[in-house]
Amino acid sequence: MKKDVDISIQNISKIEGHADIAVRIRKNKVEDVKIKFTDNKRFFTQAIRKREIDTLPQSVARICGTCSIAHTMCCIEAIEKALGVRPSEQTLLLKKLTMYGMMIRDHALHVYLFSLPDVFGKDSVLNFDKKESKYLFDSLEIKRAGNKLSTLVAGRAVHAPFPLVGGYANIPKNDDLKAVIKDLKKARGKLFDVLDVYYDCKVDYTRNTNFVGLVAKQFDFLEGEIRSTSGMVVKEKDYFRYLHKVVMPYSQAVGYAFKGKTYMVGALARLNLNKQGLHKDTKRDAKKYLKLFPSNNIFHNNLAQGIEILHSIDQAIEIIESANFKPEEPKKIEFKDCEGVGLIEAPRGTLFYRLALSKKGIVKNGSIVVPTQQNQVNMRLDIRNLVQKNLKKLSKEELVYEMEKLVRAYDPCISCASHFLKVNWV
Amino acid sequence: MSKKLKVGWFSFSCCEDNTIVLTEMMNDHLKEWLKVVDFQYMRVLKKDNKLEGLDVAFVEGAIASYRDVKKLKKIRENCKKLVAIGSCAINGMPAAQRNLFDPKRKEEVEFLVERFHMLKKVETLKEIVKVDDQVPGCPMSEEGFLKVLNKYLKVFKVK
Numbered sequence: 001m002k003k004d005v006d007i008s009i010q011n012i013s014k015i016e017g018h019a020d021i022a023v024r025i026r027k028n029k030v031e032d033v034k035i036k037f038t039d040n041k042r043f044f045t046q047a048i049r050k051r052e053i054d055t056l057p058q059s060v061a062r063i064c065g066t067c068s069i070a071h072t073m074c075c076i077e078a079i080e081k082a083l084g085v086r087p088s089e090q091t092l093l094l095k096k097l098t099m100y101g102m103m104i105r106d107h108a109l110h111v112y113l114f115s116l117p118d119v120f121g122k123d124s125v126l127n128f129d130k131k132e133s134k135y136l137f138d139s140l141e142i143k144r145a146g147n148k149l150s151t152l153v154a155g156r157a158v159h160a161p162f163p164l165v166g167g168y169a170n171i172p173k174n175d176d177l178k179a180v181i182k183d184l185k186k187a188r189g190k191l192f193d194v195l196d197v198y199y200d201c202k203v204d205y206t207r208n209t210n211f212v213g214l215v216a217k218q219f220d221f222l223e224g225e226i227r228s229t230s231g232m233v234v235k236e237k238d239y240f241r242y243l244h245k246v247v248m249p250y251s252q253a254v255g256y257a258f259k260g261k262t263y264m265v266g267a268l269a270r271l272n273l274n275k276q277g278l279h280k281d282t283k284r285d286a287k288k289y290l291k292l293f294p295s296n297n298i299f300h301n302n303l304a305q306g307i308e309i310l311h312s313i314d315q316a317i318e319i320i321e322s323a324n325f326k327p328e329e330p331k332k333i334e335f336k337d338c339e340g341v342g343l344i345e346a347p348r349g350t351l352f353y354r355l356a357l358s359k360k361g362i363v364k365n366g367s368i369v370v371p372t373q374q375n376q377v378n379m380r381l382d383i384r385n386l387v388q389k390n391l392k393k394l395s396k397e398e399l400v401y402e403m404e405k406l407v408r409a410y411d412p413c414i415s416c417a418s419h420f421l422k423v424n425w426v
Numbered sequence: 427m428s429k430k431l432k433v434g435w436f437s438f439s440c441c442e443d444n445t446i447v448l449t450e451m452m453n454d455h456l457k458e459w460l461k462v463v464d465f466q467y468m469r470v471l472k473k474d475n476k477l478e479g480l481d482v483a484f485v486e487g488a489i490a491s492y493r494d495v496k497k498l499k500k501i502r503e504n505c506k507k508l509v510a511i512g513s514c515a516i517n518g519m520p521a522a523q524r525n526l527f528d529p530k531r532k533e534e535v536e537f538l539v540e541r542f543h544m545l546k547k548v549e550t551l552k553e554i555v556k557v558d559d560q561v562p563g564c565p566m567s568e569e570g571f572l573k574v575l576n577k578y579l580k581v582f583k584v585k
Contacts (some may be wrong), residue, residue, distance in 0.1 A: 003574065008458065011469060011470075013469045013470070013472060013473035013475075014469075014470065014471065014473070015470075015474070016442060016470075017437075018437075018512070038493075039436075039439065040439040040490035040491050040494070040521075040542065040544055041535075041538055041542070041544075042439060042490075042520070042521050042524070043524050043531075043535050044523075044525075046527060046531045046534060047522070047523040047524070047527075049531070062441050062443070062520045062564070063441060064441050065440075065441040065442040065443030065444070065445060065446040065447075065565065066442070066446045068443065081439065089468075105450070109446075109449060113449065113471060123473050123474045124428070124471050124472035124473070124474070125471060126460075126468075126471060126472060127472075136456075136551040137457075140452060140453040140454075140456060141453075143449075143450060143453050144454070147450055157446075157450060158443045158446050158447055158450075159443060159564065159565060163446060192477045195441065198480050242503065249541070252542060404473075415440070415441045415442050416482055
């Protein structure tokens with residue numbers, strides 16, 4: 001490739017939302033990389049102010065189509081913690097099932113439909129040949145199992161209506177839930193083929209970075225403490241204090257650094273930090289793949305997501321097999337002036353809500369930090385590293401393709417990332 | 427090869443929930459759709475997209491920037507029928523929530539509205555181009571989408 005060149009990629013395909021990349025190369029040196037999130041800001045931070053608390057979990061679901069359930073669950077957790085509401089044991093199980101249903105469906109969308117064409121050197125699952133199409137049809141089975149679980153427990157896979165502050169609006173029938181086990185087991189059986197594909201794939205986007213995520217003995221995406229591979233341990237409620245905004249004026253989303261350093265959140269971070277917390281059946285059957293973790297290869301995020309599908313299936317089956325759900329009213333809520341933090345692991349990484357509520361039952365203020373905002377700075381550095389490393393080896397077209405593959409491996413969600421965040425606490 | 431309905435799927439300002447519902451509907455309908463539908467433009471599933479000569483453009487999201495306006499008009503020029511998908515495309519909400527901000531909140535976001543060349547007021551699709559059909563819902567109703575798709579499969583004599 002020439003010594004001086006500008007590379008511009010518009011509307012990266014097979015990701016959630018819209019993003020552009022611009023790279024400036026002078027005298028064989030990468031001078032500048034811009035990753036621009038181009039989805040228009042919808043100003044959710046402003047919009048949630050003065051909103052009634054009861055309507056908030058449904059309103060924030062509309063931040064993101066694919067991980068709407070994560071926003072609803074994190075928002076509910078923040079409200080519950082603020083008001084001092086302790087969910088019942090049954091509600092906790094329903095919350096876990098809600099998270100597992102989402103993980104299965106959301107990860108399968110990325111692992112198969114977005115990223116797998118990159119492994120096969122195809123543009124799209126729609127262009128797969130007969131042999132490759134097997135994986136497309138496997139993905140439909142897996143997504144269907146996750147969707148069924150979400151629909152039964154949470155009411156819908158997108159913008160779920162059942163989860164409430166203090167409980168669920170509907171309790172699933174035990175027989176209906178037990179019937180889903182068959183679908184989950186069928187999906188489980190199909191998963192190993194794609195895990196093998198990613199295990200055998202030699203794509204390597206290795207660069208040392210810091211991985212951050214929620215860690216607990218129970219790998220349930222809901223509870224734990226924040227840990228980093230650099231050795232930090234931080235309580236959920238203190239997480240925001242360690243985040244520093246990185247403003248990129250050309251992007252519709254601010255980025256973040258954790259204790260002044262760039263970092264990555266998501267499935268790869270979770271497995272790097274807590275593979276021992278996976279379900280025992282997952283650890284037994286994914287032994288071969290788990291040997292690759294901890295890993296600094298961003299492309300392994302795909303394999304990590306696949307393993308998390310397996311884990312979510314195993315956890316869901318265990319809960320359903322032993323559960324005996326009974327009708328239960330959501331807990332009564334009394335409003336007061338208070339603040340609360342919700343922190344969960346969304347499919348793409350750590351999701352943070354901090355809410356200030358009033359005794360009149362309205363939101364005074366809120367801050368939301370989503371995974372893709374946190375990964376934004378790291379993505380930029382990875383692109384720089386990738387281009388610099390391959391500048392003399394690859395053509396411009398090949399470099400463009402590699403950059404797109406790298407961004408897709410992160411599984412960014414621009415719909416989530418591009419809402420205005422302004423911390424303006426009264 | 428038998429005739430297929432040439433379809434485009436486009437997302438503007440929204441959470442792309444309808445795209446997710448569509449990918450979930452594929453769990454049950456993809457095999458049948460692959461026989462009758464050519465997904466000619468669908469950024470969420472492919473890079474090699476062609477805008478020209480679409481039979482039907484399905485468009486989700488509200489129109490929030492000058493870039494959006496330009497692109498929507500281009501889509502309209504290149505499709506025979508345009509269908510508004512979901513609440514944001516049809517009535518603007520919730521993507522248009524900034525239209526209802528009080529003066530204080532409007533002032534807070536004003537500099538970003540200017541920096542990113544956004545419209546003063548978020549618009550619905552029909553405020554900018556002719557819309558032939560719509561599938562309401564937040565997210566869109568699956569039955570509603572199937573009804574419209576099947577209608578156009580007949581209109582364009584594919585089925």
